[in-house]
Amino acid sequence: MTAPITLLAYSVVLFITGIELVILYQIATNKINLHQLIADDHGDASLSRFQFLLFTFVIGAGLLQLTLKGSAFPTIDEGILMLLGISGASYAIGKSLDRPTPTTVTTTTAATSDPTATAVVSKRTETGAAG
Amino acid sequence: MTAALFGTPAHVLLFSVRAFLYALAALVSYRLVLGTISARGLLRDRTTGATSAVRLQMLIATAIASASYAAAIRQQTTGVFPPVDTRLLALIGGSNGLVIIQRALNKLKGARQV
Numbered sequence: 126m127t128a129p130i131t132l133l134a135y136s137v138v139l140f141i142t143g144i145e146l147v148i149l150y151q152i153a154t155n156k157i158n159l160h161q162l163i164a165d166d167h168g169d170a171s172l173s174r175f176q177f178l179l180f181t182f183v184i185g186a187g188l189l190q191l192t193l194k195g196s197a198f199p200t201i202d203e204g205i206l207m208l209l210g211i212s213g214a215s216y217a218i219g220k221s222l223d224r225p226t227p228t229t230v231t232t233t234t235a236a237t238s239d240p241t242a243t244a245v246v247s248k249r250t251e252t253g254a255a256g
Numbered sequence: 257m258t259a260a261l262f263g264t265p266a267h268v269l270l271f272s273v274r275a276f277l278y279a280l281a282a283l284v285s286y287r288l289v290l291g292t293i294s295a296r297g298l299l300r301d302r303t304t305g306a307t308s309a310v311r312l313q314m315l316i317a318t319a320i321a322s323a324s325y326a327a328a329i330r331q332q333t334t335g336v337f338p339p340v341d342t343r344l345l346a347l348i349g350g351s352n353g354l355v356i357i358q359r360a361l362n363k364l365k366g367a368r369q370v
Contacts, residue, residue, distance in 0.1 A: 159284065187326070188337075191336065195336065208325075219356065
């Protein structure tokens with residue numbers, strides 16, 4: 126590698142390492158707040174998010190290790206995509222189940238002024254089952 | 257001369273990113289243990305408020321799947337991802353499916369009570 130290219134390459138390495146250090150420092154000093162990292166919309170910890178976090182770390186670390194072992198970027202196995210797909214899909218389905226469903230409740234009440242008349246009152250109530 | 261001292265830029269970069277990832281994983285684990293990252297309600301059933309066995313099995317299945325695949329990567333001698341065992345996929349698919357079914361049933365139950 127010629128000297129200017131080597132210098133440029135090391136500058137890029139220095140730049141990326143600098144960004145990594147800044148991110149780690151900001152997390153350590155709580156400037157980047159991770160309190161809600163695995164929390165859902167209600168503030169409770171989500172298992173799907175936790176699972177996704179764990180898989181991301183395992184696959185990320187594996188990718189780096191295999192890149193160091195081999196000379197080329199490792200090919201991603203179909204099974205890994207399926208594993209991440211299952212995890213992501215269950216998160217998406219869980220989110221859709223969390224969404225409140227509008228249900229129509231129909232109540233019939235007798236009008237006080239006219240005993241023969243009835244008024245149908247439709248109320249839209251929102252019920253949500255969080256998971 | 258620089259390359260002889262520190263390795264090639266690509267190797268230095270890979271080492272740096274790996275160190276970053278491990279440090280990040282350590283920080284997240286430490287914060288999870290301390291409670292700075294909220295793990296409140298991780299195993300709790302949202303409807304009943306009690307500890308859910310279905311959620312516990314999903315947590316265990318996730319831990320088993322992660323550990324076994326990390327071990328498979330460590331044993332790999334070539335720079336290729338090891339194939340994911342179909343039993344591992346079935347384990348994750350099944351445990352996630354169970355949690356979704358439970359949530360759907362809870363939602364149906366909740367809708368009927370209105």
